[in-house]
Amino acid sequence: MNAAFIVVLVSAAISLKAPLTEAARQFDASSPGEPVTFTFGSSGELAAQIEQGAPVDVFLSASPVDMERVAAAGRIDLATRVAIAGNRLVVIVPRGTAPPSELTGLLDPRFRRIAIGNVKTVPAGRHAKEALVASDVLERVEKRFVYGENVRQVVDLVARAEADAGFVYATDLPLGGDHIDLAFEIPESLHKPIVYEGAVVAGAKAASRARAFLKFLTSAPAQEILAQRGFLPPGTTAPK
Amino acid sequence: MIPSALLISLLVATLSTGLAVGFGTAAGWLLARRAFAGRELVDALLSLPLVLPPTVTGYYLLVLLGRRGWLGGLAIPFTLAACVVAATVMAFPLVVRAARVAFEEIDPRQRLASFSLGHGAGSTFWRVELPLARRGLAAGAALGFARALGEFGATLMLAGNIPGRTQTLPLAIYEAAMTGDNSVALALCVALTAVSVVVLLIVGRLGRGRA
Numbered sequence: 001m002n003a004a005f006i007v008v009l010v011s012a013a014i015s016l017k018a019p020l021t022e023a024a025r026q027f028d029a030s031s032p033g034e035p036v037t038f039t040f041g042s043s044g045e046l047a048a049q050i051e052q053g054a055p056v057d058v059f060l061s062a063s064p065v066d067m068e069r070v071a072a073a074g075r076i077d078l079a080t081r082v083a084i085a086g087n088r089l090v091v092i093v094p095r096g097t098a099p100p101s102e103l104t105g106l107l108d109p110r111f112r113r114i115a116i117g118n119v120k121t122v123p124a125g126r127h128a129k130e131a132l133v134a135s136d137v138l139e140r141v142e143k144r145f146v147y148g149e150n151v152r153q154v155v156d157l158v159a160r161a162e163a164d165a166g167f168v169y170a171t172d173l174p175l176g177g178d179h180i181d182l183a184f185e186i187p188e189s190l191h192k193p194i195v196y197e198g199a200v201v202a203g204a205k206a207a208s209r210a211r212a213f214l215k216f217l218t219s220a221p222a223q224e225i226l227a228q229r230g231f232l233p234p235g236t237t238a239p240k
Numbered sequence: 241m242i243p244s245a246l247l248i249s250l251l252v253a254t255l256s257t258g259l260a261v262g263f264g265t266a267a268g269w270l271l272a273r274r275a276f277a278g279r280e281l282v283d284a285l286l287s288l289p290l291v292l293p294p295t296v297t298g299y300y301l302l303v304l305l306g307r308r309g310w311l312g313g314l315a316i317p318f319t320l321a322a323c324v325v326a327a328t329v330m331a332f333p334l335v336v337r338a339a340r341v342a343f344e345e346i347d348p349r350q351r352l353a354s355f356s357l358g359h360g361a362g363s364t365f366w367r368v369e370l371p372l373a374r375r376g377l378a379a380g381a382a383l384g385f386a387r388a389l390g391e392f393g394a395t396l397m398l399a400g401n402i403p404g405r406t407q408t409l410p411l412a413i414y415e416a417a418m419t420g421d422n423s424v425a426l427a428l429c430v431a432l433t434a435v436s437v438v439v440l441l442i443v444g445r446l447g448r449g450r451a
Binding site: 042044045047048051069113118120121145146147148149160161162 | 302306307308317318396400401402415417418419420
């Protein structure tokens with residue numbers, strides 16, 4: 001194959017879209033080599049694709065759970081696995097809705113539909129469920145759930161007022177523009193720590209370039225880009 | 241999860257086929273019998289869901305039926321009704337096309353004979369045209385049923401993917417495949433394939449015989 005057609009294909013959690021696109025632009029500009037391109041989706045969806053042999057070079061998961069899944073399938077180079085960022089979970093409402101101030105506030109019947117990422121494939125949905133279980137309200141609000149296939153869809157459902165509240169990351173707030181309002185941040189003590197992890201996929205075609213990109217993501221310039229977008233440095237979210 | 245998705249799928253496909261056959265037969269008859277300005281444009285518009293990506297059709301439906309849409313008051317999105325609406329819209333063009341062709345193929349002299357024997361338009365429709373067109377209509381219905389059963393994109397957009405409520409077989413298959421439940425995915429695929437084969441056999445049988 002002509003070298004010009006080789007790219008570093010990165011399967012990444014969709015919540016990382018903005019900072020990654022910017023980081024890749026910087027990486028490609030500062031060091032010559034195969035260009036970095038992305039495929040975005042929910043971490044669970046991407047993990048399933050990689051398990052089934054998707055020809056990608058790097059997996060960036062929003063959760064150790066999905067990374068563990070591809071690791072168990074022998075699909076990543078374990079030595080390259082690294083934490084790259086942290087995040088916070090928040091509840092959003094359509095603008096104009098009086099926001100609840102805590103999870104029990106969602107019991108109010110005016111929150112008829114609550115958008116949440118599909119708990120099987122979307123880490124933000126899984127964390128939201130953990131927090132609802134910890135607050136002992138899951139069973140009473142579960143019937144009102146509408147599911148998004150990724151966290152961006154959850155933002156969209158709330159922005160369109162199709163849902164009266166939704167669980168997303170703090171870093172997703174700009175996506176909703178002036179259609180959504182932040183209601184409250186969910187205390188970290190209520191859910192497992194949010195850790196974004198990266199690893200080079202086993203058999204990656206552009207393995208050395210993939211390792212370089214992953215290393216770049218943990219470097220100061222890339223961490224600065226992530227911090228500007230509201231992501232936390234890895235390791236600041238204390239394990240429970 | 242498997243039984244509820246299968247039941248939801250069968251229920252949705254049955255209801256939407258019924259709706260598509262009712263409206264589609266009427267539309268097909270009008271297209272076949274009435275020469276009105278813009279007839280072919282109407283036919284093309286009705287056929288759009290056949291050629292547009294289902295997600296585009298689903299998006300239009302969501303914009304139209306969403307809480308802030310023109311028909312937002314109907315509160316359809318994310319309910320079983322949303323599955324039915326999505327599947328009906330997707331099945332509709334197949335039914336209309338089959339109906340139009342079936343009505344057009346009827347020898348005009350048979351209608352004239354009916355009129356000359358004193359039957360009006362309504363009576364002629366029910367006693368002459370519908371029986372003569374029934375094979376074409378049934379084949380259209382079977383194709384529509386198969387399309388409704390396999391509907392994925394528009395349903396995902398309009399109805400979400402709520403297990404036990406709006407999760408149809410194709411959505412359950414997608415979710416099982418995405419979560420690595422390969423045995424579940426395979427079982428669901430086999431179920432869907434089996435139903436589809438039965439539908440195709442029915443279509444073949446209807447197509448072979450003469451009206």
